[in-house]
Amino acid sequence: MEAISTTAKETTKTGVVTLTINGKRVEAREGMTVLEAALGADIYIPTLCHDSDLKPYGACRLCVVEIEGMRGLVTACTTAIENGMTVRTETPAVDKSRHISMELIMANHPADCLTCAKNQQCDLQRVAHYLGINQEHFNRLRKTKRVLPIDKSHPAFDRDPNKCILCAKCVRACQEITGVGAIDLAYRGYDAKVSTFADKPIHNSICESCGECISRCPTGALLPKKYKQPTHYVKSICPYCGVGCSVNLGIRSNEIVDVQGDRGSPVNKGGLCVKGRFGFDFISHPSRLTKPLIRKEGKGKDIQVNGNFREVFREATWDEALDLIAWKLTQIKEKHGADSIGVLSSAKCTNEENYLLQKFTRAVIGTNNIDHCARL
Ligand code: SF4
Ligand code: SF4
Ligand code: SF4
Known part of the structure; x- marks a missing residue:
């Protein structure tokens, strides 16, 4: 460009x-x-x-x-x-026209900046400042009193039509980049809005949850649920599959609070799937396992692990857990043969880790039962 x-x-x-x-x-x-x-x-x-x-x-x-x-x-x-x-x-006629266009946009927009999650990251704010839109302009506007319901149906993001300026970036991103077409501009004039087919909640539409629309929205109309503004971004690679999409991780107090696809990356050109875009809450989740667990003596398979795993398992050191695994694998091999063991590797691992695992399976265990699952 x-x-x-x-x-x-x-x-x-x-x-x-x-x-x-x-x-x-x-x-x-x-x-x-x-x-x-x-x-x-x-x-x-x-x-x-x-x-x-x-x-x-x-x-x-x-x-x-x-x-x-x-x-x-x-x-x-x-x-x-x-x-x-x-x-x-930049001429008087251009300036006047831009002011009128901006005032028409602002007339249908709530003045909620202080409580808006997009505050200070908002293109509408930025352009309004550039054009010198001030309180005097606001006072001249006959502001709309209409309050439209927020669509909170999606588990990952909310749609607030009150903050929408009908730029149609979301609609175009959904059609031109994602190729889904889950949303479009509907109705006319004052009633115009971004809508799904038959105006259903987004979760009941054909939306594939890629979040491309959110990353293109210039206002707070489309935001991830419980969005927190990061203090800085760190470049990284999505951990989910072998495609290796480049991401910019939004960090706040050592926690990942946002993920943006890297538009400069030749791999994904800014695009992400639902896992890469929204699936980062596990990293700081309090239930995340950070130590190996070993099943307690006498705690059988019938016990539900959900929410109760500390009753069933006890924390162990890595040495203890690895010794137990080695001992059990040796026992199984001696009793049933090496081909009774199968190993599943993961796309989340590096190539080097996957190589080591197949080497371990073939050379140490002695079986060719090694496979890979992208979803592990
Ligand atoms: S979308 Fe932007 S202009 Fe609108 S309330 Fe939020 S921060 Fe303010
Ligand atoms: S990108 Fe945001 S502001 Fe633009 S039409 Fe879509 S929801 Fe509205
Ligand atoms: S999340 Fe993706 S599929 Fe769903 S509306 Fe937005 S761009 Fe379209």
Whole structure:
């Protein structure tokens, strides 16, 4: 998406378009939009519905610019660059139009920033600040009093239509990236909203829980349940399967509170499945096993482990647990033969760990009964 260079080059090369933005000479690739050329040349144009991974949409109308020779204002995100084009991104007419668009958005938006989980991570806030929207503007707005029900049906995330600005990023992400189409814009005018088929709760729709819509939403309309803002992010690899998606883990007080797909990764390009996106609560869960457990003498198989495992098992050291396993495997092998033992490995292990396990199974136990399950 980057524009090629802003240094003066008098001749136009094939595939390179030269234009002027705010008096600055910009060279960009043919086929780029005015918005892409401007952003690539470090010229900021505000937008709330643009996403470089999605097709241009032109919904929020905040990216309007003036282009010499064109009547009125045009949206930079849907206008292709042309040779010799002269673009102005900050003029009185542009400023007025952006303010009106922003005020229309804010008129249907609750002023809940202080209690909103998205506070200070919110694109709507950021763009409002950039445009200088202030209390005076707010006082002029005839704010809507409507309060729509929050869809809490999904176990992993909530949908709050009151904070939705109808940018349709979620809808487009669901269709263009995930290829599911679980949600779409429904109804008209004031009643317009993002809806599932037949307006069912999201959990009863065809949603595949990938969370792509949440990661694209510019406001607090789509958020993971009990969302906490991280203090910093750490790059890592999803532990769930062999695909190895790159993730950015949101950390707060040594706890993982958020997972974002790494959009720069050639493996997943920011995408994640339901496990990678939401399945990280086990890491800090109080019931997580951190030490080996050995079944207590006399505690039979009929005893339900659920919620009661400390009655049935006792904590042990790794040495004690490994000695017991080795002793039991030796006994089974002597009594029933090596082929009575089977070993299942896991996609969560590294290649090296999986290699070692098959070596142990074949060379130490003496059987070829070694397999792998991606879900272990
Ligand atoms: S979505 Fe953004 S603008 Fe709206 S209440 Fe939350 S933080 Fe404020
Ligand atoms: S839910 Fe979020 S992404 Fe979807 S339309 Fe509303 S503001 Fe945009
Ligand atoms: S979670 Fe994924 S499948 Fe479900 S609505 Fe969002 S993008 Fe579509």
